Amino acid sequence: MAGERVKLEVRKRDRRGSADARRLRKEGLIPGVLYGKGKQPYAICVPERELRRVLTGSGGLNAILDVVLEGQQTTHASILKDYQQDPLRGHISHVDFHEVRLDQPIQAVVNIQLVGEPAGAKEGGVLSQVQREINVEALPMEIPEHIDLDVSNMAIGDTLRIADLGAIEGVTFLDDPEETVLATVGLPTREVEPEEVTEEGEEVPEGEVPAEERPEGAADQPEEPAADAAGSSGTAEG
Numbered sequence: 278m279a280g281e282r283v284k285l286e287v288r289k290r291d292r293r294g295s296a297d298a299r300r301l302r303k304e305g306l307i308p309g310v311l312y313g314k315g316k317q318p319y320a321i322c323v324p325e326r327e328l329r330r331v332l333t334g335s336g337g338l339n340a341i342l343d344v345v346l347e348g349q350q351t352t353h354a355s356i357l358k359d360y361q362q363d364p365l366r367g368h369i370s371h372v373d374f375h376e377v378r379l380d381q382p383i384q385a386v387v388n389i390q391l392v393g394e395p396a397g398a399k400e401g402g403v404l405s406q407v408q409r410e411i412n413v414e415a416l417p418m419e420i421p422e423h424i425d426l427d428v429s430n431m432a433i434g435d436t437l438r439i440a441d442l443g444a445i446e447g448v449t450f451l452d453d454p455e456e457t458v459l460a461t462v463g464l465p466t467r468e469v470e471p472e473e474v475t476e477e478g479e480e481v482p483e484g485e486v487p488a489e490e491r492p493e494g495a496a497d498q499p500e501e502p503a504a505d506a507a508g509s510s511g512t513a514e515g
Contacts, residue, residue: 282341282354282418283331287311287321289346302370309372311344311353316376319346328369332357339385339420344374354379356417377417384451385420386410389459393429397462402433407458411439412451419447431462 290301290308298308306322313319334340344353358375362368377383388410395404413420424445426437440454 282343283334283336284343284345284352285323285327285331286345286347287323290320290322293320298371307369307372309374311346311355311374311376312358313353313376314378321346321374323372325368328372335422337422339387339422341377341379341417342374344376354417356383356385379417382414382416382449383420384412384414387413387421388423390423390425391460392425392427395428395431395435395462397431397433397435400433401465402431402462403465404428404431405461405463407461411457411459414449414451415447421445421448426459428460428462431460433462433464436461 287309288306290297301308301322305325307325307328308320308322311319311321331340331342332338338357340356342355342357344355345351346353353374353376355374355376357372359373360369361371363370389406389408391404391406395402398404411424415421424442426442428437431437436458437460438455439450439452439457439459441459442450
């Protein structure tokens with residue numbers, strides 16, 4: 278389970294807009310918003326190094342963050358609700374934190390991790406992970422960091438769905454347990470070699486040597502006419 282609370286100190290920011298956001302990022306700060314239930318949202322920024330520290334901890338993206346505004350004593354139990362990434366560098370460029378009540382369930386996205394090697398893989402089968410994330414509902418402190426799916430008993434042709442995960446105490450699966458496929462083991466795909474074609478794109482008849490592979494001058498020599506069975510033309514029979 279996530280079950281971890283991590284303190285994160287953030288700063289208020291007075292100005293908004295793309296220009297101010299770029300300035301903050303150059304200073305190593307990530308702009309964001311802290312949303313509270315029934316409260317005015319706070320425009321904030323957080324040091325990138327601190328943000329990386331809390332999001333790569335044991336609680337992962339589902340960790341409970343005790344957000345503290347710089348200069349204040351009040352703690353805001355929050356979760357990372359959304360984030361944006363730079364399309365080129367992949368760095369987080371914006372974050373949204375939502376304040377939560379620890380005694381009320383919330384919805385979250387949890388990763389599925391495959392465990393083991395399928396028995397069918399030893400027979401040439403190929404394991405495919407169809408769904409990597411599922412939606413769950415639980416109390417904030419009960420949201421799993423990830424869910425393990427044992428695939429070691431899968432044979433060729435087998436399929437595992439959410440229903441095969443088994444019950445997790447305090448966690449409700451929101452996706453259809455019978456329809457949501459998580460993993461399959463199928464037969465390997467056979468590669469079909471394309472037929473040889475000439476430069477003009479025409480297929481080369483079976484047994485015929487392509488023109489480019491014939492000896493020099495062979496392509497220009499006409500075929501010798503077949504001799505008539507009764508003899509050559511113009512020759513009188515004796």
